[in-house]
Amino acid sequence: HLNNFLFDITEHCLCPKYRILNEEERDALLKKYNTIDKHLPNIKLTDALGSFYGIKLNEIVEIADNSPTSGIYTSYRLCVS
Numbered sequence: 105h106l107n108n109f110l111f112d113i114t115e116h117c118l119c120p121k122y123r124i125l126n127e128e129e130r131d132a133l134l135k136k137y138n139t140i141d142k143h144l145p146n147i148k149l150t151d152a153l154g155s156f157y158g159i160k161l162n163e164i165v166e167i168a169d170n171s172p173t174s175g176i177y178t179s180y181r182l183c184v185s
Contacts, residue, residue, distance in 0.1 A: 113156060120169035122157050125180075130164050133180060147181035159183045 113119060125133065134141060147154055147165060159165055163183045171177040 113152060119153065120167050122153050122159075123166045123168070124157060124159055125164045125166055133164065141182050144180055144182040146184045149183055149185050154183065161185060 114121075130141075141162070141164060144164065147159075149155075149159070149161060151159075154165065157165075161183055165181050165183065167179050167181060169177050169179070
């Protein structure tokens with residue numbers, strides 16, 4: 105488990121940017137897309153970047169990834185066990 109933290113994995117060029125949403129942002133996101141959190145795609149609690157950022161169960165993570173066609177592609181994931 106500690107081998108994942110021997111170097112900063114966020115510095116890799118293919119690594120997307122993670123950001124944990126707070127309660128206000130979470131509510132605004134769910135209202136914007138007219139959905140509930142259980143309908144969002146999942147991310148495991150044991151995800152390498154998730155462990156690095158310290159995500160907890162039922163938190164929503166915003167993932168900003170580079171896309172060759174659209175520049176930056178943003179997706180949202182719900183943390184599950």
